[in-house]
Amino acid sequence: MRRAMHAARALLKSDQSGHIGAEAMDVWQLQEAKARFSxxxxxxxxxxxxxxxxxxxxxxxxxxxxDFERLTGSARSLVDFMRESPLHGLEEIEFPRDRxxxxxxxx
Numbered sequence: 534m535r536r537a538m539h540a541a542r543a544l545l546k547s548d549q550s551g552h553i554g555a556e557a558m559d560v561w562q563l564q565e566a567k568a569r570f571s572x573x574x575x576x577x578x579x580x581x582x583x584x585x586x587x588x589x590x591x592x593x594x595x596x597x598x599x600d601f602e603r604l605t606g607s608a609r610s611l612v613d614f615m616r617e618s619p620l621h622g623l624e625e626i627e628f629p630r631d632r633x634x635x636x637x638x639x640x
Contacts, residue, residue, distance in 0.1 A: 558594070563587045566595075 559576060566573050566585045573595055577583045582596040596604075620626055 558582050558584045560584045560586060560591075563592070 558581065561569075561573060561583060563585055566583075573583055573585075577595045577600075578597045582594050582600060584591055585593040585595065615621065
């Protein structure tokens with residue numbers, strides 16, 4: 534369980550190029566997180582993921598929408614990607630064939 538948490542923390546702290554930062558997440562006790570929720574959300578957006586604990590055990594992580602989309606891959610769907618293609622809307626797409634002669638292969 535702890536290995537999975539450390540791996541998740543490292544993944545959350547990695548930047549777009551895949552480099553992993555050494556900095557740790559801020560840790561909030563549940564009561565403090567509820568009382569200072571606005572600050573918690575602002576810190577998640579500006580400083581990265583924020584961990585919430587209950588009775589000393591990690592129970593949740595608050596992260597920015599940008600981090601969430603990066604981790605889940607939900608920033609853009611395949612359909613959106615295809616609709617943005619310069620080929621979108623064309624009736625037929627022609628792919629030219631290679632008409633060069635074949636070569637002999639010894640088997």
